[in-house]
Amino acid sequence: MRLARPFLRLTPAERRVWDAYPSGAWVDLRTGDAEADDPANGDGWGPERTIRAEVLSALLLGARQAEPGKTAGLRLAGAHVTGVLDVSDATLTGKLHLLNCNLPEGVSLTDATTAGVRFRGCEIERVRAARCTVNGLLEFDGSTIRSGVRLDNATVNGQFRLAGTRLSSPEGTQKASESVLQDVRRNLSEAEMRDRGLGQSQWALWAGGLTVEGGAFMRDMRVTGGMRIIGAKFNGGIYLQRSVIEATGPYAVQADFMESGAAEFSAGFTATGTVRMRNSRVHGVLSFDGATLKAPGRVLHLSHAQVEELILRPTSIEGEVNLAYSRIGVLLDSPSGYPDGVYLNGLTYEALRGGDWTVTDRLSWVAKDPYGYRPQPYEQLATWFRKIGHEPDARRVLLAKQRQRRHTLRPTGRIWGRLLDLVVGYGYRPWLAGLWVAVLLTTGTVVFSAVPPTQIDPDEVRSFQPLVYTLDLLVPVSVFEQRGAWEPVGWTQWLAWTLVASGWILATAMIAGAARVLRPSPSS
Template structure:
């Protein structure tokens, strides 16, 4: 392209390129690029001119060329697919009539911050530096699937709205970032896809709004983030999909709003997570799925947990904050399935911090939940164990029953002594030890075999013998279970 073919605005950009001088066409700092379609010709630059500059622009000895342009309207399509650009590209506060095409291009640096674009095509693009889309506004899809950025990708307060999109509005699937995905305040209307992406640093979606009601708002299956995934105060309207993600740091959903009524709000199944924080926010609207996840520290407030959770094979080392067992148990008892492993996990968490009372209460709740899966005779026996000794986890209750029966028998036989079987050989009758002989099956004080009650007193002795056997059996069963747990 010859310099004589350029407009005055384009000639100014052409001359500034060789020395990397910035060109700013803005009349004021608050010029809105959304109005760029009405900007005058003196602020208009053809995309073909920018392409010619980037591929074969002028050079000056001792200078580093760079395209640094602000406040321009870019007409036509910026075609850089398969191109290799060795100098920075900064097109800030610009208005693009058509979506740039960067497919498989190799760039030194790309900065489209504060610009307005109808989309971006950048599959498999490689940026040897940083890619900045800070506060940019897209009315079409941003396609960066398979992109490789050696530095960070910046999407602070970026807005991506495409009501006619037939796929994800932000595609970062299989992308590889050498540093952070820095996107606090990001606003997407449609699906954001991070499937299979690898981020060496942090994924920061603090204060982000991911809006796709009834669908998947964030698709991040098998995401690998080597630091943290921060979604504090995020507003996710739709499914948050993290199945198979690897996050050795923290998945922080503090103060976040997760809403997908009638569907799954958060799916973090089969994940490996250092710390999962789900706290100090509104109740999750939708299902919480943590099946087969491995979490080192599970920081969950009971007030955030929804009415339906899936915890099959969830493993965790620490559960914080420390809450009474009564506050944690409802999460384990949702649904129709009996999952003994979830009770064992909670029991272990309480024992790890020395709260044995809470651990026993969880084990008692486990037996009661198991009872509902048994046939009628098993449920009947379970109710009996529960009422008498609380399945062995409340042994003092058995003592109360024994003392009550001892008092009844002692009074009854004290008022009416049973007749001795051999009057000359019988010991002196003692109603207390006679009742103990009936109640305790393995101890004998010589009273039961020496006297024979009659009438209803004989019926009472049968009741005491049967009740004593039941109490003894349930106490031994409960103590055996408790000792085995220790």
């Protein structure tokens, strides 16, 4: 066969792999010494553990056929693989399973179609697998990948595993300097730059458009660089519990338009850099419970998203949170989850959870928008309180809304608003009007009992009643005909005029407040 021709001379290690492939048997080149078998030291392994990548590629591409009744496969442990393990554009039928191997020049699965692919506990320079299709498990558990993984527009029909992996963004020639990039941009389009891997130095995982039918298990990772999973689909969910991501650019995770069955950034998940999930869709739980999030400016960007349940109870968070225009079924959060501000305009939710919240806390929450007063968050919160039967709390929220709105008005509007607030609480505290009436009525009764007014028509037989006289002054339209029959004397004239003016103000304020309360709110 022409494929076998370059390998007429195989090393003993290569011969073992060559002979084992047709039956899928394991070839274990490890010594049993943990330190000596550490793949990080693989560059020092001798020829007895060294295998050329082209030998492995030839086997995977069909240099040897499966034995009758057996399934061919490459199963290799403890090898130092020289050269790039390149099976790009091929369709592979045999499984690829490498354990504790050292691949200093990387792996290329670009546009390949394969069965299961597993690299467990390996030391790998870089993985290129754009647009590949893996009909089974794609695993890098416990491996160290020094210059990133590229999986844009790939399809994994099983699980995708990066548990315990140490993943870094590209280094060396892949991490082009800004001056080099400027020269390249003059001659290459953005698409050509992506194909050549330029401009990706900040991303440890470049996986836009990735589709994973099973779960994506990325627990206990250590990532230096960002994870770019824009438009990715994780039908079985994505799980990053206890993973630590230290961004080298602005984003720790960029997952705009991501769709997932569930998403766990929880239980010790740590991100230094923005977690951006704008327009994402999570059909189950999106959890940041017990997470540590830190970024300058915006730490969590979750605007225009649709989430069945959002758990936002981080252990520590530094930066702004953006939930604007998102639709959330259940929001479980805590007052300490928004120390630097939160964008809530346009956010809608079906239920709020979190036993440590008070109404005062929620009012502080909706007032934390860095852009200032927005009416919709207050209306949404009031709607929620009404939904659960807490009408007094809903009124308190709407009163706070009017008080915040007052700061945005012109001076005349602020004066009138303050008067409405003082007299009837913008209509949400009508008992205030009754209190003012009681105070004024009592004052007038006491004063006019001590200093009675004089009768205007002495010939008319009348008896003076201080209470009725004061009440007649307070009512905008005279009802008891006392106002026109008696004339206050001395300084009590000022009290009478005050009572008349107060009556008009109270009546006007009560009408304005009633109209405000009875007017349907935009959220109803």
